[in-house]
Amino acid sequence: MARLTEVAAQRRLLWIDHTDYSARLLAQGQAPWLDTAACVAWLRQAQGLLRPDVLALPLAEVATAWLERQPGLQAAMAEKTRRGHGPLKELLAAEGLRAHAAGLAVALRGAMPGAVFALVLPSPRDWAAQALQRAGGTADAADEDAVDAAAAVMAEFLRLFAQAGVDAVLLHESRAWTADEVDLLLELYQPVANVARHYGWDWGLQWPEAVALPPAQAPQFTLAPGACGAALNGLTVPDAFWQGQALPAAEAGSFDMVRIPADAHPESVLAQLAALRER
Numbered sequence: 001m002a003r004l005t006e007v008a009a010q011r012r013l014l015w016i017d018h019t020d021y022s023a024r025l026l027a028q029g030q031a032p033w034l035d036t037a038a039c040v041a042w043l044r045q046a047q048g049l050l051r052p053d054v055l056a057l058p059l060a061e062v063a064t065a066w067l068e069r070q071p072g073l074q075a076a077m078a079e080k081t082r083r084g085h086g087p088l089k090e091l092l093a094a095e096g097l098r099a100h101a102a103g104l105a106v107a108l109r110g111a112m113p114g115a116v117f118a119l120v121l122p123s124p125r126d127w128a129a130q131a132l133q134r135a136g137g138t139a140d141a142a143d144e145d146a147v148d149a150a151a152a153v154m155a156e157f158l159r160l161f162a163q164a165g166v167d168a169v170l171l172h173e174s175r176a177w178t179a180d181e182v183d184l185l186l187e188l189y190q191p192v193a194n195v196a197r198h199y200g201w202d203w204g205l206q207w208p209e210a211v212a213l214p215p216a217q218a219p220q221f222t223l224a225p226g227a228c229g230a231a232l233n234g235l236t237v238p239d240a241f242w243q244g245q246a247l248p249a250a251e252a253g254s255f256d257m258v259r260i261p262a263d264a265h266p267e268s269v270l271a272q273l274a275a276l277r278e279r
Contacts, residue, residue, distance in 0.1 A: 002202040003167040004116045005220055007053060008232055013116070013255035014277060015223075015234060016052035019061070020262035021269070033065040036104050040111045047112055050260075050273065055115035056170075057105055060122050060130070066097045067134070073097075074135070081137035084146025085153060088131035092157040102160040109165035118168040119161060123205070124151035124189055126174050147188050155191035168202040169195075170223065176209035186217045193219065204234070206257075223257050242272060250279050 007013055023031040026045050032038035047055060067073055073094055080086030091097070109117050122130060128150035129139035142150070158169065171192060177185055189205075196203035202220040205211075210226035213219075222228040225236050233251070237258040241247060250256075256276060260269055 004202040013053045015054040015257040017259040021260040022046035033062045056118045058120045077135040084142040085149040087135035089153045105164035116167045120170045123171040123173045151191040155195045170204045172206045176207045
C-alpha cells in the first residue's frame with residue numbers, strides 16, 4: 001500500500017492547495033520555485049502554519065518559472081510546434097530544469113519527511129496543449145497522437161524523481177471527461193500510471209467535476225467535487241466554504257482537498273481549516 005492510501009486509511013487526510021495564499025503571506029507574493037533554499041524555507045513555514053497532510057510540488061509551476069528565465073529554451077520550443085507534443089518534449093528535456101526539479105524534490109523531502117509527498121502535474125493532454133500554445137502553436141493541435149506522445153515524455157521525466165521519496169503523483173485535468181473519453185484517456189495516460197506503479201507511488205486524477213470511472217481502470221485516488229469510483233475519493237471543497245457555506249457530512253472512505261484563496265485573511269483561514277478538520 002502506497003503512503004497516501006495508507007495515511008488515508010488511518011485518518012481523514014486533508015490536502016491543502018495553499019500555493020497562491022502562502023506565496024502572498026510568506027514570500028512577498030512570488031513563489032521562489034527557482035531558489036531551492038528559499039523554496040524549502042517557504043514551504044516548511046507554510047506546512048507548519050497550515051498543517052496539511054500533503055506536501056505538493058507543482059512541477060508545471062516550476063517549469064514555467066524556469067522557462068521565463070530561459071529565452072533560448074523558449075525559442076527552441078517555438079521550433080518544435082509542427083508536432084503537438086514537440087514543445088513539451090523540448091521543455092522537459094532541458095537539462096537545467098531536470099537537475100533543478102529533481103534537486104528541489106530531494107530537498108523538500110529531506111526537510112519535511114513526515115508529510116505525504118506528491119508531485120502535481122497537468123494531464124498529458126493539458127500540458128501538451130499549454131506548452132504548444134506557449135511556443136506559438138495552436139492548443140487544438142494537441143490531438144490524440146500528441147497526447148499519447150506527451151504521456152510518454154512525462155513518464156520519462158518522472159523517472160528523475162525515483163530517489164526523491166515521492167509518495168504520489170496527481171494529474172490535473174482542466175475539464176471533466178465525457179463518457180466517450182474515459183476509456184481512451186485512461187489508456188493514453190498509462191505511461192504515467194506505469195511509472196507510478198513501478199516506483200510504488202499512488203497515482204491520481206483531478207477534474208473540476210466528478211467523472212464516472214470503471215473501477216477496474218480507475219487510478220488509486222481521484223480529486224473532484226464528488227466520488228468518481230476510485231478506491232480512494234478525494235472531495236474538493238467548494239469555494240463557497242470560505243464565505244461560510246456549511247459542508248455536508250464527511251463521506252466514509254474519502255478525504256478532503258481545499259484550495260485557500262490568495263486573498264484570504266489568515267485568521268479566517270485557520271478557523272475554517274479547524275472546522276474542516278472537525279467534520
